[in-house]
Amino acid sequence: MEEGTVETPEELLAKQHRKEKKDLQAKIQSMKNAVPKNDKKRRKQLTEEIAKLEADLNQKHEEELRQLKSTADTKVEEMINRVETLKVEDGEQEEVKQPRVTKAQKRRDKKAAQEKERETRIAEAEVQNLLGVRHQEGLKLAQKLAQQQLQIKEISSDGHCMYRAIEDQLAQRSKPELSMSMKELRSRTADHMRNHADDFLPFLTNPNTGDMYTTGEFEKYCSDVEHTAAWGGQLELKALTQVLNLPIEVIQADSPTIKIGEEYDGEPITLVYMHHAYGLGEHYNSVEQLKDPANAEES
Template structure:
């Protein structure tokens, strides 16, 4: 069986890809264990978990990328001739390949782009029957009925604020992510009694102290802390505008129903990325038939 073959009898690329697959599976198992260890309603620990998981995945991706690049560079050298292969292998064991900085940048860019395309293709295959695909199909139907479609927002910890920022542009009321975070923190600080009862210490289960609440608000401004229901409530008051959140499995949620302006519309996705929850914006669905007749 292939699994019993010595590593030296296997193709180098297959050895590397096999090890990468094994390491990814081990990391996913580790991440799942980490997720299971944190209660779903423990918002603070889940935020920290998200940061830890993101770092673990990023570190592994960078490691695998570098290893794949090194293998490709070695393979290029091996095509010169059999003598050069032997010499190159000896040199590469102890020294980095001697190439110009410009060439190194070009090769690295090409390798990264190829790997990105391969990852996208693999992810699409895996998601054809997965939770992400099912959720996306349901959301597409819900939005199409309202002549809307998803507008993708970057997944970087600021997605909720970026989605609000995008919606405000549509309403000709531009505000940056930084401004939205600052105003959210200021509003929550000045209305502490409205928000404090909904925040608890993950270790003790007690409601946040004023000091802990102050730290929570500072994190809104100074970190990429994810925004959620409390921050949306604050933003609806700041903007005096309803905010509607569309979901695949539940009816839409409207925050700030007391206001009469046209709502800002966000899409909440539970399975958008490996880390889970994500907010997107929406845009008007292009009517192809109308465009063709115009």
């Protein structure tokens, strides 16, 4: 973890759960080693003991997750109540009539009102942070990826994010011949679409008329793919699966994983599609192996 980064309660709990699961697996392995393989009765008892240990740990983790969610919900409710209280207090103060208020008193009242308004804005911001769609989307994606022992790898938001995420995925592989730069991926995508226009042109329509792209409009589209920061989508992903001969899967928080190019063998390229990233809307990120906190602390 980078210096100065503050872990959320969800991250801390996930770290604790991973450590407890790792410790349990070590304990189970030790128990297995202690029982001779030919002792069938003891092996059967051992299997039952292991199943109980795993069930107990899972139940413990589920209860802790429920408690964490309950705590978060309570905090949100407290923040909302605080906002409402501050607003009510402001309204009550406005109704109070103070005849013959001195200039000094007016200044004090104005300063107090400004401070109250500031507290209200802070409280509202805290509520939005806890309830915000971006925060909730990040939590859901982290849970989905953790099931595959993966975590998000951030990609810069510059219009090239989809291609940069694929560039990163290819670079993580042990086959240097598969590596391609973002520019090369854009160029290869555009060339493939030009050479297989019948596969792509029918899916492109003029937003003003609703008519299918003309040949000229399609060439302009391909040129933008190659030479500009035009945002990439499913058509470009389809082209890239055919360029790379690899499947691509796109993980989302609230929708099933999109799988493209399933006819190709090989380890799929995995992308994360975020609807609410950076407050700018849609964005693609790459993924990487989930880091073991224990190993990270040792290194």
